[in-house]
Amino acid sequence: QVQLAESGGGLVQAGGCLRLSCAASGRTFSSLRMGWFRQAPGKEREFVAAIGRTDNTYYVESMKGRFTISRDNAKNTVYLQMTSLKPKDTAVYYCAAKSSLGLTIKDGSYDYWGQGTQVTVSS
Secondary structure, X not given: OOEEEEEOOEEEEOOOOEEEEEEEEOOOHXXXXXXXXXXXXXXXXXXXXXXXXXXXXXXXXXXXXXXXXXXXXXXXXXXXXXXXXOHHHOEEEEEEEEOOOOXXXXXXXXXXXXXXXXXXXXX
């Protein structure tokens, strides 16, 4: 079992930055592939970014250049640095982990999920 706990969300003005953190426990963190997803009100959950065991990354095209995913295996933590935030980035952001090979945008492929952290971007 893996427990995930997100933090770092909050209210920020458009153009601002936030860094989300996700602390993992319960399994060797370095063996996990990690992802960030988000869900805006009234919309389906969508993929944001993922990072593999060797720090290989994958982003949804629309967020590439604004969002950066990284990991610190010594701290069992994955981060999502968000810059140039826009009101449409407002959502609950979820951290997810998978033990199987490869990075994927499919949320059904992730085995473990955090509770989410709210990000609100005001105009």
